Amino acid sequence: xxxxxxxxxxxxxxxxxxxxxxxxxxxxxxxxxxxxxxxxxxxxxxxxxxxxxxxxxxxxxxxxxxxxxxxxxxxxxxxxxxxxxxxxxxxxxxxxxxxxxxxxxxxxxxxxxxxxxxxxxxxxxxxxxxxxxxxxxxxxxxxxxxxxxxxxxxxxxxxxxxxxxxxxxxxxxxxxxxxxxxxxxxxxxxxxxxxxxxxxxxxxxxxxxxxxxxxxxxxxxxxxxxxxxxxxxxxxxxxxxxxxxxxxxxxxxxxxxxxxxxxxxxxxxxxxxxxxxxxxxxxxxxxxxxxxxxxxxxxxxxxxxxxxxxxxxxxxxx
Amino acid sequence: xxxxxxxxxxxxxxxxxxxxxxxxxxxxxxxxxxxxxxxxxxxxxxxxxxxxxxxxxxxxxxxxxxxxxxxxxxxxxxxxxxxxxxxxxxxxxxxxxxxxxxxxxxxxxxxxxxxxxxxxxxxxxxxxxxxxxxxxxxxxxxxxxxxxxxxxxxxxxxxxxxxxxxxxxxxxxxxxxxxxxxxxxxxxxxxxxxxxxxxxxxxxxxxxxxxxxxxxxxxxxxxxxxxxxxxxxxxxxxxxxxxxxxxxxxxxxxxxxxxxxxxxxxxxxxxxxxxxxxxxxxxxxxxxx
Numbered sequence: 001x002x003x004x005x006x007x008x009x010x011x012x013x014x015x016x017x018x019x020x021x022x023x024x025x026x027x028x029x030x031x032x033x034x035x036x037x038x039x040x041x042x043x044x045x046x047x048x049x050x051x052x053x054x055x056x057x058x059x060x061x062x063x064x065x066x067x068x069x070x071x072x073x074x075x076x077x078x079x080x081x082x083x084x085x086x087x088x089x090x091x092x093x094x095x096x097x098x099x100x101x102x103x104x105x106x107x108x109x110x111x112x113x114x115x116x117x118x119x120x121x122x123x124x125x126x127x128x129x130x131x132x133x134x135x136x137x138x139x140x141x142x143x144x145x146x147x148x149x150x151x152x153x154x155x156x157x158x159x160x161x162x163x164x165x166x167x168x169x170x171x172x173x174x175x176x177x178x179x180x181x182x183x184x185x186x187x188x189x190x191x192x193x194x195x196x197x198x199x200x201x202x203x204x205x206x207x208x209x210x211x212x213x214x215x216x217x218x219x220x221x222x223x224x225x226x227x228x229x230x231x232x233x234x235x236x237x238x239x240x241x242x243x244x245x246x247x248x249x250x251x252x253x254x255x256x257x258x259x260x261x262x263x264x265x266x267x268x269x270x271x272x273x274x275x276x277x278x279x280x281x282x283x284x285x286x287x288x289x290x291x292x293x294x295x296x297x298x299x300x301x302x303x304x305x306x307x308x309x310x311x312x313x314x315x316x317x318x
Numbered sequence: 319x320x321x322x323x324x325x326x327x328x329x330x331x332x333x334x335x336x337x338x339x340x341x342x343x344x345x346x347x348x349x350x351x352x353x354x355x356x357x358x359x360x361x362x363x364x365x366x367x368x369x370x371x372x373x374x375x376x377x378x379x380x381x382x383x384x385x386x387x388x389x390x391x392x393x394x395x396x397x398x399x400x401x402x403x404x405x406x407x408x409x410x411x412x413x414x415x416x417x418x419x420x421x422x423x424x425x426x427x428x429x430x431x432x433x434x435x436x437x438x439x440x441x442x443x444x445x446x447x448x449x450x451x452x453x454x455x456x457x458x459x460x461x462x463x464x465x466x467x468x469x470x471x472x473x474x475x476x477x478x479x480x481x482x483x484x485x486x487x488x489x490x491x492x493x494x495x496x497x498x499x500x501x502x503x504x505x506x507x508x509x510x511x512x513x514x515x516x517x518x519x520x521x522x523x524x525x526x527x528x529x530x531x532x533x534x535x536x537x538x539x540x541x542x543x544x545x546x547x548x549x550x551x552x553x554x555x556x557x558x559x560x561x562x563x564x565x566x567x568x569x570x571x572x573x574x575x576x577x578x579x580x581x582x583x584x585x586x587x588x589x590x591x592x593x594x595x596x597x598x599x600x601x602x603x604x605x606x607x
Contacts, residue, residue, distance in 0.1 A: 114449075
């Protein structure tokens with residue numbers, strides 16, 4: 001009898017502890033929220049690093065930009081943290097890539113549209129400019145539009161027009177920033193074309209781990225082959241590995257490329273297979289595909305990233 | 319306001335999972351939530367291939383059918399004498415593998431897996447508003463989960479005695495004329511409904527975690543079914559609150575923090591439970607000697 005009561009009181013203590021801890025948690029969570037919107041700047045949140053960079057360039061000093069996906073993060077695998085929720089909550093405008101790059105998150109952006117401007121930077125692109133994702137139903141497109149600099153210029157225009165519309169008082173500044181930046185992008189486009197043209201025509205074949213470079217290949221005249229499908233999560237079959245290996249041997253391809261956000265194990269097995277058939281393939285270097293380099297470095301900007309990719313490809317295949 | 323909706327969603331998921339988790343733990347079928355999280359894959363793929371759309375209601379319906387099929391198959395294998403853990407393992411790996419094969423055959427280039435299509439994220443619930451005639455009715459997830467909780471509470475409440483007897487002594491239950499198999503299927507039906515609607519709202523890890531961990535915590539604290547259900551729901555709700563607090567402090571994944579909090583509560587119960595706790599048992603042994 002006494003023992004039972006002792007147990008009961010212990011149980012009660014356990015429950016009281018839980019209740020107490022819970023209340024502490026509520027209090028801390030209630031205190032945790034505060035917004036940092038100083039000096040009447042527009043708060044802007046963007047999903048990928050590429051978009052964040054363009055918003056910074058076009059918005060300049062009049063906007064406060066925060067990106068959700070940092071360097072090296074695969075957008076297909078991104079998970080929001082509590083801080084990201086606050087960033088999205090506090091944002092005056094949200095920019096995202098669209099075309100299903102952000103997966104289910106995009107569905108939520110579409111729902112959010114009624115309450116705050118959420119803009120897909122791919123929204124100005126026409127059906128002809130987009131690639132269909134091969135073998136898919138209606139309306140499925142390759143989302144990796146940033147690899148064609150021309151298409152990315154249209155993304156900069158989306159951002160410019162949205163900023164002008166939401167913050168007309170700084171229209172002039174946005175327009176001149178955008179014009180200057182688009183000029184840089186045009187130069188970048190020319191640079192990429194000139195550089196890729198240095199590669200002998202028969203060697204203009206780009207082999208990577210996953211199918212992100214479709215737009216890049218089309219814009220700059222490279223044949224693109226990937227081991228994995230567009231989704232970095234999809235499994236590659238043993239047939240994919242052997243087919244790609246035979247392709248490498250057949251076309252005498254000098255180098256294949258790995259990507260910053262995709263593990264390189266898959267591509268290594270192909271290289272090993274080619275070696276056994278007596279064809280030496282080297283890894284031509286690391287390309288930035290779904291994410292950019294570290295913030296603060298040259299590769300951490302959109303222009304730097306594209307230049308890095310172009311230079312890496314050219315020096316390995318030339 | 320986002321805090322409120324996230325906590326309410328978490329509490330609803332914890333309640334649904336807490337009630338059902340108790341029965342699953344008692345029947346040694348706790349991993350069924352994890353099984354369903356994988357086995358919905360072929361349903362999603364087939365629904366996508368047939369319709370070509372990613373409409374979330376359609377996907378949820380397909381997932382629900384697959385969940386029911388999973389629980390039905392598991393129950394069937396178990397009834398014919400296969401170990402419950404083995405039948406869970408056989409069914410979900412087989413169904414998941416079918417899904418993987420279908421994707422590699424027909425849909426290689428799409429983001430097509432339950433992560434991209436079905437699983438929601440608790441961080442986003444408060445943006446997914448249900449509108450009725452232009453009037454905002456609050457987050458969709460709250461309605462969906464509230465409805466699920468209502469159904470679970472109603473069914474379990476109405477047939478509480480039958481469920482209780484089936485959980486502890488199916489032989490006796492059968493002897494006194496309770497349709498044991500029917501109640502097993504009913505419970506499994508509730509489980510697949512609860513898991514699929516929670517997957518759609520908050521994602522997989524949180525559901526699987528809240529289905530198993532709070533129920534196991536409660537299992538350590540009491541030997542009475544009613545108290546166990548109460549404690550399981552309590553521990554689940556407490557973990558969502560504690561976890562959210564931790565997520566705010568650490569700026570980390572909300573679902574992840576909630577499941578970690580549930581695990582911490584489990585460890586606390588494991589060590590300090592007045593009846594089954596490791597430390598209490600040690601002390602009692604020392605007192606005896």
